[in-house]
Amino acid sequence: MGASHLHRIERSVCTPFLERVVACLQHCAGVHEIRVFGSYASDTLSAASDVDVAVIVSAPAFADRQRLRGRVSKAHGPGDPPYDLLFIPLEDFQARKDFGGICYDVFHGGETLWRSENGSV
Numbered sequence: 001m002g003a004s005h006l007h008r009i010e011r012s013v014c015t016p017f018l019e020r021v022v023a024c025l026q027h028c029a030g031v032h033e034i035r036v037f038g039s040y041a042s043d044t045l046s047a048a049s050d051v052d053v054a055v056i057v058s059a060p061a062f063a064d065r066q067r068l069r070g071r072v073s074k075a076h077g078p079g080d081p082p083y084d085l086l087f088i089p090l091e092d093f094q095a096r097k098d099f100g101g102i103c104y105d106v107f108h109g110g111e112t113l114w115r116s117e118n119g120s121v
Contacts, residue, residue, distance in 0.1 A: 020075040022114045030061025037110030050082040054106040062089045
């Protein structure tokens with residue numbers, strides 16, 4: 001008949017998980033910035049939503065992204081929302097953040113959760 005109504009979820013449901021993501025990645029070499037985007041950033045979370053997290057990294061950290069992904073996986077608990085984790089090389093992000101595509105969405109539609117003190121994005 002009609003589409004089922006998806007109930008909105010409060011952003012606070014995701015906060016503990018996002019805090020753990022920042023805690024497990026902020027001290028890793030090559031991590032420049034951690035951003036959240038998508039339905040979380042636009043405050044349109046529903047029961048069908050996942051949390052989209054972008055990690056802006058140096059080229060060596062991008063090559064080591066499986067290890068970083070494993071750290072986040074270990075931080076994800078049974079009550080946490082589903083998530084998508086996207087690693088973007090810093091050079092690509094800087095070159096594409098104003099020209100459409102996913103880098104544009106992450107930069108213009110996202111929120112910074114954490115940024116390295118020694119680098120600008």
